Amino acid sequence: MNQEIEGSLSIKYKIYDEKAVILSCTGTERYVRIPEDIKGKPVVSIGPYSFSSPEDNIRKLNDQEIYEYEIEGMDAPLSVKETIKGKKLQVIYLPRHLERIGEYAFYNCTELEHINLGEGVIDFGNGAFMNCDSLKELTFRTKCDTPTGLAGFLREIQSELTVTFEGKEEKAVFIFPEYYEESIENTPARVFHYQIHGAGYRYRQCLENGILNILQYDMLFQAPEIQNESKTALSIALSRLNYPAGLSEHYKQQYIKYLRLHKEDTIIRYLEENNAKGLYSLKLEEILTRDMMDFALKASIRLKQPECTAVLLSFGEESRKETDHKFDL
Numbered sequence: 001m002n003q004e005i006e007g008s009l010s011i012k013y014k015i016y017d018e019k020a021v022i023l024s025c026t027g028t029e030r031y032v033r034i035p036e037d038i039k040g041k042p043v044v045s046i047g048p049y050s051f052s053s054p055e056d057n058i059r060k061l062n063d064q065e066i067y068e069y070e071i072e073g074m075d076a077p078l079s080v081k082e083t084i085k086g087k088k089l090q091v092i093y094l095p096r097h098l099e100r101i102g103e104y105a106f107y108n109c110t111e112l113e114h115i116n117l118g119e120g121v122i123d124f125g126n127g128a129f130m131n132c133d134s135l136k137e138l139t140f141r142t143k144c145d146t147p148t149g150l151a152g153f154l155r156e157i158q159s160e161l162t163v164t165f166e167g168k169e170e171k172a173v174f175i176f177p178e179y180y181e182e183s184i185e186n187t188p189a190r191v192f193h194y195q196i197h198g199a200g201y202r203y204r205q206c207l208e209n210g211i212l213n214i215l216q217y218d219m220l221f222q223a224p225e226i227q228n229e230s231k232t233a234l235s236i237a238l239s240r241l242n243y244p245a246g247l248s249e250h251y252k253q254q255y256i257k258y259l260r261l262h263k264e265d266t267i268i269r270y271l272e273e274n275n276a277k278g279l280y281s282l283k284l285e286e287i288l289t290r291d292m293m294d295f296a297l298k299a300s301i302r303l304k305q306p307e308c309t310a311v312l313l314s315f316g317e318e319s320r321k322e323t324d325h326k327f328d329l
Contacts, residue, residue, distance in 0.1 A: 006029065006031060006033055006073045006074065007027050007028035007029035007031075007073040007074060007075045007076075007079065008027060008028055008070070008071065008072055008073040008075050008081065009025060009026070009027040009032065009033075009070075009071040009073060010025070010026040010027065010068060010069070010070055010071075010081065011024070011025050011034070011035075011038070011068065011069045011070075011071070012024045012025075012026075012054070012058065012066055012067070012068050013038060013043075013066075013067055013068075013069060014047070014061065014065050014066055014067065015041060015065075015067070016045075018041060019041055019042050019043070019044040019045070019097075020037070020038045020041040020042065020043045020044065020045075021043075021044070021045040021046075021047045022034060022043060022045065022046050022047055022050050023047045023050060023054055023057065023058055023061075023066065024050055024051075024054030024055075024058060024083060024084075024085075025050070025051070025083075025084045026081050026082065026083050026084065027073075027081055027082070027084050028073070028075045028076070028079040028080065028081055028082075029073070030084070030088055030089060030090035030091065030111070031090060031091045031092075031093075032084055032089065032091070032092045032093065033092075033093040034046075034092070034093065034094055034095050035069075035071070035095065036095045036096060036097065037095075037097075038067075038069045039069070042095070042097040043095045043097060043098070044095075044097050044098060044099045044100065045098070045099060045100040045101075045102065046094070046098070046100070046101045046102055046105045047102045047105065048102035048103045048104060048105060048125060049102070049103075049104050049105065049107070050102065050105045050106075051084065051085050051086075051089055051092075051105055051106050051109055052085055052086065052104050052105065052106060052107035052108055052109065053085065053104075053107075054083065054085060055083075085109070086108050086109055086110065086111075087109070087110055087111045088111075089106070089109045089111065089112050090111050090112060090113055090114075091112075091113060091114045091115075091116075092112070092114075092115055092116070093116045093117075094115065094116065094117040094118070095117075095118065096117075096118030096119065096120070096141065097118070097120075098117060098118065098120065098122055098149070099120070099122060099123060100122065100123040100124075100125070101122060101123070101124050101125060101128045101149075101152070102125045102128065103125030103126045103127055103128060104125070104126070104127045104128065104130065105125065105128050105129075106128060106129050106132055107127055107128075107129075107130045107131060108130070108131045108132075109129075109131075109132050109135075110131060110132065110133055110134060111134055112132050112134055112135050113134050113135060113136055113137065114135075114136070114137040114138075114139070115135070115137070115138050115139070115153075116138075116139040116140075116141065117138070117139070117140060117141070117148075117149065118140065118141050118142060119140065119141070119142035119146045119147065119148050120147060120148065120149070121147050121148070121149060121151075121209075121210040122148075122149030122152055123152075124149075124152035124155070124156065128152075128156060129153070129156040129157060130156070132156075132157065133159065135157055135159075135161070136159070136160065136161060136162060137161070137162050137163075137164070138150070138153055138161060138162070138163045138164070139163075139164045139165075139166060140163070140164070140165050140166070141166055142165060142166075142167060143165055143167035143168075143170060143172075143245075144165040144167070144170075144172040144174070144212055144214065144245050144246065145211060145212075145214075145246070146211065147209060147210035147211050148210055148211075149210070150163060150207060150210070150212065151207045151210055154176060154204040154207070155204070158178060158179055158180055158181075158200065159178050160175065160176065160177055160178045160200070160232060161175070161176045162174075162175050162176075162239075163175070163176065165245070170245055171243050171245075172243050172245035172246070173239040173240075173242070173243045174212065174217060174239065174240075175232065175235050175236045175239055176200055176203045176204060177198060177199045177200040177203055177226060177229060177232045177236075178198050178200045178232075179196060179197060179198035179199065179200030179201040179204075180196075180197050180198060181194070181195070181196055181197075182194075182195045182196075182197060183195075198225065198229070199220070199223060199225035199226040199229060199232070202220055202223060202225065203217065203220055203226075206220070214245070214246035214247070215246075215248070218240065218247065218248070218251040218254070219251075221233070221236060221237070221251070221254060221255070221258070222254070230262070230265065233258065234258075234259075234262060234265055234266065234269060236255075237255040237258045237259055238259075238266075238269065240252075240255050241255050241256065241259075256285055256287075259282075259285070259287050260285075260286065260287055263287055263288075263289070263292055264292075264295065266282065266287055267282065267287070267288060267292060267295070267296045267299065268299060270282060270308070271296070271299055271300050271303050271305055271308050272303060274305050274307060274308060275308075276305075276307040276308045276310070276311045279296075279308060279311050279312065279315075280311070283315060288315070293312065293315060293316055296312050297309065297312045297313070297316070300312055
């Protein structure tokens with residue numbers, strides 16, 4: 001999270017059982033960092049409608065129950081404080097004590113893209129993230145083998161979701177594909193057939209007691225549903241190989257095999273991301289082979305990636321030297 005974009009923030013909250021419950025936030029930025037505690041009270045809950053229509057929920061409370069907490073930040077000139085709700089929220093950093101996200105807390109936050117939060121299972125109210133169509137990234141400040149609130153997010157979000165675990169010593173990235181549900185009416189029989197499309201539903205079943213089952217997650221890569229989603233499959237393979245937390249040798253080879261079968265797509269992905277260092281790994285794993293060098297070099301030039309082009313030219317020079325040595329007498 002970028003500390004430099006934090007503006008001033010006013011938080012309305014209430015105290016329940018000696019713990020703080022967030023009611024609303026008013027600030028100058030679309031980035032919100034909820035503090036770990038407020039005046040010694042741990043923040044454990046995001047109240048209902050806090051970032052959708054907080055005014056309606058606050059009206060139901062007595063004034064004596066509502067407190068306000070001010071956080072000074074770096075505000076741009078002429079910036080104005082506004083209630084942060086709906087489209088005004090883009091990124092939120094949640095406290096590590098969080099136990100509950102109330103009903104419709106982030107309803108219609110259509111520009112919300114990224115949530116950063118700690119460990120521990122979280123209770124979700126109905127529709128907590130309904131219509132959060134831009135939410136694509138979750139970051140948990142813990143290891144991937146600890147209980148988190150991931151299951152609740154996966155129930156709420158059907159679109160593709162990139163989930164990052166940032167432990168003290170290890171980073172892990174898991175991609176959960178999109179899925180959608182469809183009801184098809186059989187008019188003569190007056191019945192509906194319920195269908196699920198996409199690999200995402202099966203991937204969302206890979207949790208036990210709030211902990212991601214990595215073995216089950218990796219096993220699903222063999223399923224035809226994900227193999228038919230080439231772009232997402234490539235992203236999954238690359239993320240597991242680049243951040244191999246809990247990755248067995250068997251499934252490592254499974255992902256490498258996929259990349260070898262899709263050499264052109266893999267090379268283009270690295271070039272689009274200007275991942276010059278990654279090209280060395282592709283060469284080592286026999287994905288960027290000699291017969292692919294010309295394709296890779298032309299693509300790098302077309303995409304205007306000078307760093308990648310320089311690396312590929314060096315590979316070509318090494319190949320020519322190796323070939324020359326074969327003819328030394």
